[in-house]
Amino acid sequence: MKIRRFYGKNMREALDQVKAELGGDAVIMSNKKVENGIEIVAAYDNEPVSVPPKIKTKTSVTKDTPSLSEIIGDSGPDSLRELLEKQANSQINEQPAKSSVVGSSQSAVDLNRKSQDSSDIAEIREELSALRNVLEFQVSGLLAKDNRRENPLQSYLVDRLRDMGISDKIAREVVSYTPDDTNEREAWLFLLNLLSNKIACEDNAILNERGVVALVGPTGTGKTTTVAKLAARYAQKYGPDQIALVTIDSFRIAAYEQLATYGKIIGCSVKKAQNEAELADVLFQLRNKRLILVDTAGFGQRDSRLIKQLDTLNQNSCANIKKYLLLQANSQYKVMQHTISMYKQISLQGCIFTKLDECYSLGEAISVAIEHRLPVSYITDGQRVPEDIKVAEAKLLVSMAAKLYKHDSIAKASTVDENQSAVAV
DSSP states (O other): OEEEEEEESSHHHHHHHHHHHHOTTOEEEEEEEETTEEEEEEEESSOOOOOOOOOOOHHHHHHHSOOHHHHTTOOSOOSHHHHHHHHHHHHHHTOOOSSHHHHHHHHHHHHHHHHHHHHHHHHHHHHHHHHHHHHHHHHHHHHHHHHHHHOHHHHHHHHHHHHTTOOHHHHHHHHTTOOTTOOHHHHHHHHHHHHHHHOOBOSSHHHHSOEEEEEEOSTTSOHHHHHHHHHHHHHHHHOGGGEEEEEOOOSSTTHHHHHHHHHHHHTOEEEEOSSHHHHHHHHHHTTTSSEEEEEOOOOOTTOHHHHHHHHHHHSGGGTTEEEEEEEETTSOHHHHHHHHHHHTTSOEEEEEEEOGGGOSOOHHHHHHHHHTTOOEEEEEOSSOTTTSEEEOOHHHHHHHHHHHHHHHHHHHHHHHHHHHHHHHO
């Protein structure tokens, strides 16, 4: 099918041109007013056969020339208004065109136009969004520069806290309390003290209480080793017959054997359970023990088995179990945030920071504990059982974070000096 355009001073003249050049099988696609008259778009299937022009007389025009109503196959007033009204009604009611082929072609054209319009709108939205992001970035940069000029000391302190690993939210919050009449050193000490006041710590809660305690956390956080450290400390204080170990890790190879080895060294009972019913039965058997430590399986945050394990710990038979989340202190801030969000579906009593000996920054762990109001119970800094575990203290954590920051700053300064010396040589 091919499409052509015809122009005339009025509708009659334009229709005469269509009939003269394309014949009676042509189909009118659309018409509209233009500057010098009327434009008609007509479609045809076969090449038109030239028709010799006729001498126009009053009788031949009225007799031989078909009316507009005859061409479009309907009756009614032969006027442009009538044609436009019928075309509008046809589009609203989605009636088929005069020819099925023409109707299909027109639908395809409409769909292409709609698709193109949607694509253009989406592209415009993306460009506007990009421009908005750039403007927001520029405005925030200008505001930051203004703030640095107006409050140089506060800006400097915020940068130092960020470098220490403290989140931007907490850094700005604590710096806002800095007294105006202090120097840099006094302000820094004030901020460290304020940070320590914001950290909640439990005073050796696990080893001072009775009951059942489960250690939960992702793979590789050191749950089994931490269970052994706590059990050894508890056995030293109350005797090995007052402590029992239970594992519900049926996924890791030799998980029970590893815990049983620790139990043999400590001299305490070790049991295993694979589901809620077995766990409830084991806990009933060990009900006379002063403390029962439960070692759980470690799963990634996206592992469906994690949800199953958390559901087990949420059952009524496990309602009295206190859960402590183990967090690797050397993890990224976002990783710890997501970990806490996943495990918060069970009621967490507190958390334990592990692998502090592998940390280059401790501010991230401090930030998530403050933001989630999660008490810190213990910290571990090595593999030795039971030596490498300490009761968490807020001032100790902040002091360690400041030392790591200072050590890292010195290392960076030394690297810069070495690079400058190399360039000079």
